[in-house]
Amino acid sequence: MRLLPHPATDDIELTEVLRALSDPVRLEIVARLSASGEMTCGTAGDDLGIHKSTASHHYRALREAGVIFSKQEGRLKYISLRRDDLDTRFPGLLDSVLSATRT
Numbered sequence: 001m002r003l004l005p006h007p008a009t010d011d012i013e014l015t016e017v018l019r020a021l022s023d024p025v026r027l028e029i030v031a032r033l034s035a036s037g038e039m040t041c042g043t044a045g046d047d048l049g050i051h052k053s054t055a056s057h058h059y060r061a062l063r064e065a066g067v068i069f070s071k072q073e074g075r076l077k078y079i080s081l082r083r084d085d086l087d088t089r090f091p092g093l094l095d096s097v098l099s100a101t102r103t
Helices: 014-021 024-036 052-065 083-089 093-101
Strands: 068-073 076-081
Touching (some): 024 052, 024 068, 052 076
Antiparallel strands (some): 068 076
C-alpha cells in the first residue's frame, strides 16, 4: 500500500477546505463518500460527466485540502472522507455543508 502526502490534522486550514468544497463536482464527490464510505476513485467518479484526468485533479485538490484520505493498493486508488479530522478541526462544518447540498 502506498500513501500519498496528506496534511496533518492540525495543518488543515479552513480556507483550503472551503475552497475545495466550493466546486460542485468536489462537493458531489464528498457527498458520495459521506454516504458510502471508502470508494475507489473510479467508483467515486462514475456518472460525474468528467474525464479521468479532471477527476484526478479534483481528488488531488480534496486531498491537499485535508478533506479526503487517499491510498493506493496495486492499481487501485481508494479515497475516504477525513470526517474525524475535519470534525476535530471544525466541528459541525462538514455536516452543515452536506445538509445544505440536500436541499
